[in-house]
Amino acid sequence: MLREKRADEIKAILAKYPPDRKRSAVMPLLYLAQEEYGYCSPEAMREVAEILNLDPTEVKSIVGFYTMFFEHPVGKYVIDVCDDLPCALRGADKFVTHCERKLGVRAGQTTPDGKFTLRTVMCIAACDRAPVIQVNRVYHYDMTEASFDQLVDALAREDGAEHVNPREE
């Protein structure tokens, strides 16, 4: 149960908003629930609804509205590749095709071992560093086919690879 396991975080989230405006906490709580359950499962949504005194169907419609809440189970690593126009002008489409081949799935699918979900996304505000991806919301800039393979292999081995070529100051 979210309420017991993440009690402190829930309290901290609720404290950000006026006491009579708890509903504002629905998105941060959904992130929390998603972290706990891997996706916005029916239980997760029900728990969030309970905490905020909302109807579960309302929570469900909010989950459905945004691309970053998952209504269905996803891979352990969600890889978002931007193929919007500015990135596509710098080779993003070809790069996505490579990602699909490397992972053996189409964009929008999860690998059979449940490890990776590949998605294409609209602009993620890093167009000067294309091709650019996010793995569980962590940016990886200036990707190449080789650095993608390296990253995926490292994640598959679970050696904690977090960043590929972040730009340092």
Add this chain to the structure above:
Amino acid sequence: MGGYYGSKNKTMEQHVLLRDVDVPNIREIDVYLAHDGYAAWKKALSSMKPEEVIAVVKDSGLRGRGGAGFPTGVKWSFIPKDVFPRYVVVNGDESEAGTFKDHQIIDGNPHQLIEGILLTCYAVQANVAYVYLRGEFYEPARTLQKAIDEAYARGFIGKNVLGSGFNVDIYIHLGAGAYICGEETALLSSLEGQLGQPRLRPPFPAVQGLYAKPTVINNVETLANVPPIVLHGAQWYRQFGTEKSPGTKIFCVSGRVKRPGNYELPLGKYTIRELIEMAGGTIDDRPVKGVLPAGSSAPILPASALDTKLDYESLQAAGSILGSASFVILDDTVNIVWAARKMVRFFKHESCGKCTPCREGTYWGLRLYDKILSGYGTREDIDMIAEVASQMSGKCFCLLGEFATSPMLSTIKHFRDEYEAFVAAHQGGRRNGYDDELIREGVIDEAGNLIIGYVGQKTAHHL
């Protein structure tokens, strides 16, 4: 902790906003403090009335950097007297394709943003500010939160700030992937825990915004301008820019150039051509085909407009807008039909679905582009696209629907011959270089057949 994001293009002796280019590690509070950090905040709290802060921002002529270019000080003065509490909401949704300036400010110079938020809170006497960041800014949000925590620890935020009696709190709120939440009323709905859909205006947020209370909403870059204005004064600020477009602006340059990145420049000083030169020129020095001055949302400008000056008035006179100044550069290798389809796909994806003209128009617009790009288009389909866009124009509930018409109408206007040549060269579903994308998106099957059964349908009647 979030990594540092940002380009290091030195375009000014001393940058006003991208100070991370000049000062290494200015994201850290001690470095920021050693470079005039929080000096404007101390000055305001110790020697200025809230109205005086509003006055200096008004005099500076600062205009909103989120797209509309509305004068910031004027907006602040719309807050009704005697209605409390008030809120300051910071727009960090930054989702316009080609825009990545707020990203660099947050990662590279977060304290200047925080100081700008604090000054804004003081100016309009708000005790709480929410910073709405797009959900993908998970890492920048951590950088900003760390900076906020540092500022609390030094007494710049919190109760009775610096002994002034003023209380202020700043909270970050993460979105979750929806371009429409950058539109200010949709942003407020999202922040309130409702669906992120636009609301009717009036009432404007200044009168009834967050929780139906008076609310100032400004873009990240807008607020980063405020500390130097308060510290050095309106005249100092006006040394940059033009009479009507004062100050400096961050230009995001992306697409077919050698050195894409952020370039901070005085408004009105340089031309689009010079901006492209600063970005290293085009890849392989190809001729420029067109420029999108505000990502997907503004009409494309053809190469003949390259000598347009970079300010609000000049770009408008040239037939486009400055908007968020996200310059996407297309060279002559770019297929305009493909590029337009990418933009229409963006709007189809991001339409919030609240009103019919936008929801249906972007859907059918994309379908027509799918048909053309996959090699099944006709000349009539080109007209049909223009027809779909014209039917949307002026009928949509918010500006997103209006924005969506501009890639369709402006590319057909300037490049109709290319559309026709493409249609003629790809008759009968001839395989072309776009197969992978079109298969991925479910437009054609592996054999190149159109999957969606609308070939030849006169779709615009569904609007």
